[in-house]
Amino acid sequence: MSRLCFDYGHGGEDPGATYNGRRESDDVLSLGKEVAEEVRRHGVTVDETRTSDVTVSLSDRSNFENGNAYDYFISFHRNAYEPEKAKGVETYTYLNPGEKSRELAESIQASLVILGFVDRGVKEANYHVLRETKSPAVLIEIGFIDNSEDNILFGEKRNEIIKVIAKAILYELGIDYVEASTETEEGNGEMLYRVMAGSYGIRKNAENQVQKLIEAGFDATIMIFNK
Structure with a gap:
């Protein structure tokens, strides 16, 4: 059976990026948990580094992932720069990524761009949760929280975002997506x-x-x- 580790960025004392009262930690927790349920519906086991608004250190996140064997580690985030100055989605892998993480990142990125987000590409970064995890890992930046257009897309196309991310993951696992009934x-x-x-x-x-x-x-x- 396929097994995934989902990581919802920030939480608790660390809200992540904020804008007009909106918190990254809330957005990614809520959305990520729904993606997890959509994937579980297809018989996939999903473990989560947090399931509520609590503080989880970077080392605790990677240690959690290291405690089991996973097909993929997927970290959910939202981006920020300067208010209303940047927008779009980007997906990260670790430096010199393996084929599995690269392909998953490309699948997720392409799926989100189709929904109307600006394509900022698949990138490589030396982030802790990408470097210190054992399984193929990706980190998704689902739009800029300090951009009104991205927030509108994030809200109006929420169900589609959940669906396309789940579809991309299932595709890489070799599992056919089945519409909910x-x-x-x-x-x-x-x-x-x-x-x-x-x-x-x-x-x-x-x-x-x-x-x-x-x-x-x-x-x-x-x-x-x-x-």
């Missing part, structure tokens, strides 16, 4: 119930069954569950 939907004011048509241990068999259902006129898709 609800147990009930409204249709002409009536309750609808979903029906499952079998479970399969081999994906090809599941794909064959989906094709048969589609040919028979039924709406069908594959959903992934762990035993």
